[in-house]
Amino acid sequence: MAILLAGAAADFDPFRFFIGRTRGEAQLKVILRARVPVVVRGTGHVDGDTLVLDQVVQEGGKPPRTRQWRLRHITAGRYEGTLSDARGLVRGEVDGARLHLAFTTDKGFKVQQWLTLAPDGRSAANILEARKLGIKVATLQERITKVDP
Template sequence: MAVFLAFRRSTKKIAKGVPLLSVSIALSACVPSGHLASTQAPVPVFDPVAFFAGHTEGKGRLSVILRRHTPTLVEGYGVAPGAGQIDLEQDVRVGVGKPTHRTWHLRRIAPDRYAGTLSDAVGPVTGEVTGNRLHLQFAMKHGLHAQQWLDLQPGGQTARNRMVVTKFGVPVASVDETIVRRP
């Protein structure tokens, strides 16, 4: 939701009468994607239930077209209510703004496959694990679509999160974040 709000504020600055799609295509190069280099590996295998159970903290940056990079802070607490399930509560702060709250519910539906909900999403969240990578996808309000790639780092206590938000298939925002499990 924070990504959407920053995106919406940016598009209000666009001159009236210029189609959003044309502007998005022209400006999609303004959303940096060089930080999306893959760190996928066969091990350690990403178990989202084990990783997100307990306290986590994510620090990163949000890049939205027509805006400067904005620091992000995500504080989370996850509970595993049953085998193969995680309920994750997160407080998200974008820049110096007031934190927003979001809730994830994920469950394993098959080996290496997950499904669930996210309070910021419209419809279901789907996920797939390949080695150390968890790939999540979901739709957001106003025609936005998000994809996240979380790569578990050696030692299993840190994950690198890279998210790209698109509209009409054109990148309009990205997040690059490091998530750390806290004791």
């Protein structure tokens, strides 16, 4: 039993994972369109009780865009915050090595995002689904890696 537990990932701690620099490489699939590559470069730091994550997103051939996440730890396993290109609150919940985020974009898409921490604690798989009027209109599959030690 100890051998199995040694390989298991720790609980996902967004503060621990996103402080410093991260890099995400993804594929975005929007309905009726071809897949496009997405690269996300992040820099995270703590401001008081809040994780601040600044990101530069390069989607296919589009110009880079910036966005900012701000997350606070609310209670055991629960987070709330904002995202610069979302309306209303971002809600987060940790279940073991998995972080679930939910929010509505400023264009009205309902987003569900699941990040699963790898056992090494240095990378995470990110699956994102966006829905409009209940219909899944986009998916993103990403690998996020910590750049800083």
